[in-house]
Amino acid sequence: xxxxxxxxxxxxxxxxxxxxxxxxxxxxxxxxxxxxxxxxxxxxxxxxxxxxxxxxxxxxxxxxxxxxxxxxxxxxxxxxxxxxxxxxxxxxxxxxxxxxxxxxxxxxxxxxxxxxxxxxxxxxxxxxxxxxxxxxxxxxxxxxxxxxxxxxxxxxxxxxxxxxxxxxxxxxxxxxxxxxxxxxxxxxxxxxxxxxxxxxxxxxxxxxxxxxxxxxxxxxxxxxxxxxxxxxxxxxxxxxxxxxxxxxxxxxxxxxxxxxxxxxxxxxxxxxxxxxxxxxxxxxxxxxxxxxxxxxxxxxxxxxxxxxxxxxxxxxxxxxxxxxxxxxxxxxxxxxxxxxxxxxxxxxxxxxxxxxxxxxxxxxxxxxxxxxxxxxxxxxxxxxxxxxxxxxxxxxxxxxxxxxxxxxxxxxxxxxxxxxxxxxxxxxxxxxxxxxxxxxxxx
Amino acid sequence: xxxxxxxxxxxxxxxxxxxxxxxxxxxxxxxxxxxxxxxxxxxxxxxxxxxxxxxxxxxxxxxxx
Numbered sequence: 001x002x003x004x005x006x007x008x009x010x011x012x013x014x015x016x017x018x019x020x021x022x023x024x025x026x027x028x029x030x031x032x033x034x035x036x037x038x039x040x041x042x043x044x045x046x047x048x049x050x051x052x053x054x055x056x057x058x059x060x061x062x063x064x065x066x067x068x069x070x071x072x073x074x075x076x077x078x079x080x081x082x083x084x085x086x087x088x089x090x091x092x093x094x095x096x097x098x099x100x101x102x103x104x105x106x107x108x109x110x111x112x113x114x115x116x117x118x119x120x121x122x123x124x125x126x127x128x129x130x131x132x133x134x135x136x137x138x139x140x141x142x143x144x145x146x147x148x149x150x151x152x153x154x155x156x157x158x159x160x161x162x163x164x165x166x167x168x169x170x171x172x173x174x175x176x177x178x179x180x181x182x183x184x185x186x187x188x189x190x191x192x193x194x195x196x197x198x199x200x201x202x203x204x205x206x207x208x209x210x211x212x213x214x215x216x217x218x219x220x221x222x223x224x225x226x227x228x229x230x231x232x233x234x235x236x237x238x239x240x241x242x243x244x245x246x247x248x249x250x251x252x253x254x255x256x257x258x259x260x261x262x263x264x265x266x267x268x269x270x271x272x273x274x275x276x277x278x279x280x281x282x283x284x285x286x287x288x289x290x291x292x293x294x295x296x297x298x299x300x301x302x303x304x305x306x307x308x309x310x311x312x313x314x315x316x317x318x319x320x321x322x323x324x325x326x327x328x329x330x331x332x333x334x335x336x337x338x339x340x341x342x343x344x345x346x347x348x349x350x351x352x353x354x355x356x357x358x359x360x361x362x363x364x365x366x367x368x369x370x371x372x373x374x375x376x377x378x379x380x381x382x383x384x385x386x387x388x389x390x391x392x393x394x395x396x397x398x399x400x401x402x403x404x405x406x407x408x409x410x411x412x413x414x415x416x417x418x419x420x421x422x423x424x425x426x427x428x429x430x431x432x433x434x435x436x437x438x439x440x441x442x443x
Numbered sequence: 444x445x446x447x448x449x450x451x452x453x454x455x456x457x458x459x460x461x462x463x464x465x466x467x468x469x470x471x472x473x474x475x476x477x478x479x480x481x482x483x484x485x486x487x488x489x490x491x492x493x494x495x496x497x498x499x500x501x502x503x504x505x506x507x508x
Binding site: 011057061118184337349351352369378 | 482487490493495501502
């Protein structure tokens with residue numbers, strides 16, 4: 001597998017619950033949250049010593065972008081580190097509120113839908129060669145993204161206009177309206193055409209994928225980016241082409257999300273009908289064939305084996321999926337809770353469980369509860385995640401950004417940073433340029 | 444607010460769980476699994492016990508992306 005720059009952007013849901021009589025605006029609570037993370041108390045947009053960026057997105061919620069990673073495992077580490085940075089900041093807000101006599105707490109949820117039917121995203125970025133024909137690439141990738149939800153869907157409850165509640169594999173998938181477009185809110189596509197490579201635009205372009213769910217499960221998170229990177233490389237090399245093209249990808253993505261039994265068939269342009277598992281298997285086989293021919297390194301073989309194992313487990317609804325794959329973990333937790341407490345899908349406790357699964361708080365978050373009980377499979381260790389909260393990846397330019405930011409903060413120097421440069425604001429305004437995201441040493 | 448009365452939790456007195464049959468080891472194992480499961484449900488209750496309907500209703504984001 002060749003080196004590729006990958007990054008994840010996660011928008012988090014934010015909720016301030018005020019249980020007391022005193023009025024306290026939600027915006028203030030959000031301000032406290034950012035104060036716990038930002039080097040400057042007034043700032044709402046900053047790069048951190050681990051090379052990541054955190055900022056207040058429109059709509060008053062926090063957004064975290066991982067630093068540039070060149071391994072899929074690093075993406076999971078730095079994505080998880082973002083959760084923990086926000087979790088620590090939220091704990092600090094709760095302490096401040098207590099000190100001010102405000103009875104309440106903040107919740108930061110790593111999910112993609114709220115109770116009013118709004119959606120916010122988990123955007124994936126893959127740096128690709130400028131010379132690749134974008135329409136051919138997109139066409140070859142769309143059936144992959146339509147079906148990828150069976151390994152990386154977050155699972156969730158959806159309430160219809162008649163108040164019936166149902167479980168879907170990917171809540172995000174129901175908000176997708178187009179295959180490709182430049183929109184992110186009005187008519188969300190699978191592939192967004194935003195093309196900011198944050199590097200030499202003559203050599204690279206950005207592949208911006210906005211169809212995915214945010215993941216709590218490390219296994220789903222890893223498979224989301226790892227299978228995408230493998231498929232991308234095969235497609236870039238001219239493989240797969242359009243033999244899996246779907247007759248109606250937008251209808252298909254819904255059909256698959258609405259069918260946790262995984263038995264639904266979707267129609268291809270060829271007239272053939274396939275299940276999501278079969279389509280994922282076709283991509284897996286293309287990757288196996290390509291990477292074996294290319295003399296696979298162990299890390300790629302591990303990903304291929306994991307992908308194959310999970311697809312096998314999905315095809316027989318294996319018990320171990322309840323430790324591995326987000327939507328299955330959540331579905332089984334919901335079932336266990338409803339059975340044990342005699343609740344229905346439409347009860348408010350069940351709806352709250354659906355949200356609290358995603359709470360980044362170590363105690364209140366229900367995914368985190370399962371993790372503490374040893375009930376979920378892991379990719380990263382706590383030690384590695386803790387390190388990724390403060391130290392940048394060592395193999396990309398994020399290393400340079402992180403180290404310079406750490407030094408500037410230690411010396412109390414004001415700075416301005418972006419993905420490709422950093423300027424120290426005191427005279428003589430020393431500026432560093434890092435146009436090449438693959439370069440981890442000073443030019 | 445009228446919605447809340449619709450979602451009254453349906454708690455029942457009787458347990459629908461049948462008793463396990465088989466060897467003592469299996470019974471012990473089943474008991475342990477059940478205790479652990481109950482332990483998790485209790486912990487979930489601690490998180491959810493507050494006003495769940497209010498929480499869900501107030502979880503509205505103004506958009507973004």
